[in-house]
Amino acid sequence: MVSYIVYSIMILILPLLLMGFLQKIKAKLQNRIGAPLLQPFFNVLKLWNKTQILSEDASFLFRFGILLNFCIATYLILSVPWLNFSPMIMGLDLFLLVYLLAAARFFNILSALDTGSPFGAFSGSREAALSFLVEPSLVLCLLAPGLLINSNVMSEMFAFKTAVNSDNPAVWIFASLGLFITALVELSRMPVDDPNTHLELTMVHEAMIIEASGRNLALCEYSYALKLTLFFGLSVQCFLHAVSAFLPSNEWLTLFFSVIGMFFLAAVLAMLETVLVKLKWTKCPDFIAYALTMGMFACIVALRGRT
C-alpha cells in the first residue's frame, strides 16, 4: 500500500520537477538566474486555464493525436519499471514498449501534419527520420538484459532479486549508455535538436507542437515530461543493476538512488546542452550510430555470458 502511494506521488511530481531542475541547472551553468524550480508546474496550470485556439484546417486528428500521445505516455509510465519497485501494471513486453512508442510518434507526426502548416510538415519528416534511426538501438539496448534471463517481460528483466541479471555488469553499463544516447535523440535534446530555439533550421520537437495551444499544449508538455522520466528512469535502472553488487538490498535506499540518479542524468544533460553545439543535420546519423553500437556491445556481452 505504501509503495503504491509513493509510486503515485513519484508519477505526479517527478516528471515536471525533472524538467524544472534541468532548466534551472542549465540556467545556472549559463550564468543566468533562471526560472524557479516549479516553473513547469506553473506553466501547465497556466496553459490549462487558457483558451485553446485551433487551426481552421485542423480535423479531429489533431486533438486525437495529442490525446493519444498523452494516453500512451501515461500507460507506459504506469507499466514500465523505471523505478526499482514493481509497477502497477505487470507484464509489459519490451517489443510492446517499442511499438507503443512508435505509435505515439506516428500520431504525433499525424497531428503535426494535420494543421497544414509547413512547420508541422518538415518537423514531422525530421522526427520520422530520427525515429527510424534510433529505434534499432532502443530494441537492442532493451533486448540485452532480456537475453540474460531469457525473458522479454520488462518487469522480470529489471527485477532486482534474481542473481542472474546482476552478475554481468558490462551488459547493464552498455545498455545504460545506449539508452541515454537514445533518450537524447528520442526526446530531441541537444546534439540532434536544440529545444531552446524556435528557429526553422533547428527545430524538431518544438515545431511539431507549434500549432498546439492551451490545454493541448499542456498535454504535449506533460507527455514530453513523462517520456523524459521514462527514458532517464530506464537508463538509471540499468546503471543501478550494473553496480548492484555494491548496493545495499534495502528497497527504499535503492529508490533513493534511482531518484538521485535521474536528477544526476538531468544535470548531465544540462551540462551537455551548455557545452555542445547542435550537430549538422547530415551528421546526426554518425551520432546515433554510437547508440546502436552500445546496443550491439550489450547484446554481444549478454550472448557471450550465456554460452
Added chain:
Amino acid sequence: MIFTLLILSSAIMAVLMVGTGQVRSNIIFYSFQTLLIALTTCVFAYVENEHKHYILALVIFIVKTMGLSLFLLWLTKRIGTARDTGTFLPHPLAMHLSVLLLIFAQILSCQLPHLSKLEDFSAGGTAGISLILTGILFMLTRRLAISQVLGFLTMENGIFLFALTQASGMPLFVEMGIFLDVFVAVMISGLLIFRIKHSFEHIDVTLLTSLKD
C-alpha cells in the same frame, strides 16, 4: 574479471574510434585505448608477478598515451585538418562492421590453444585480433595520412596485446626496441605528412597516386 574488463574495453575504444571522422576525437580515443592497455599490462604484471611488465606499462603510458597522442594532436593543429571524409564506407557503417569483426575475433580466439596461465585466456586473444582487424579497417576507410598513422598504431597495439596475453610477452629488450621503432616511425611519418602537405597542399592518400608536375 578486472583484467577481462580492461582488455576488452581497449578493443571497444578502438571500435568507437572508427565511428567518428573528427581527427581530434580519433586521437583522444586512441589515447584512452593505450591508457587501458597500460593498465592491462600493470594488472598482468601483478597476476604473473613479473616486474619487467611494470616498466613496460610505464613506457607505454609515457610514449604512447602521452607522447604520441600529444604529438599527433599538435600535428593536426599545425597542418589544420579537422575532419576525415572517409573513402568508400561511411563512418557509422565502418563502426558497425568493426563490431562484427570483434565477434569474428572472439570466434577465432576460442580456437586458440591455451598457452597462457591466465584464467580467461580468450579475452586477450579477442582484444588482440580485434585491434589488429579494426586497425586494418581504419586504414582502409580513411583518406588522410594522419589517420593511416593512427590505424597503424592501433594494429601495433593489437600485436602487443596478443603477444602479451598469449605468450606472456616478449623479452624486455625486444619490446623496448619495438617501442623505439614505433616512436621513430610516427615521428618520421609526421615529418613526411608535413612535407606532403607542403608540396601537395593536402594529405589525402587516395589522391597521391596521380602524378603531379
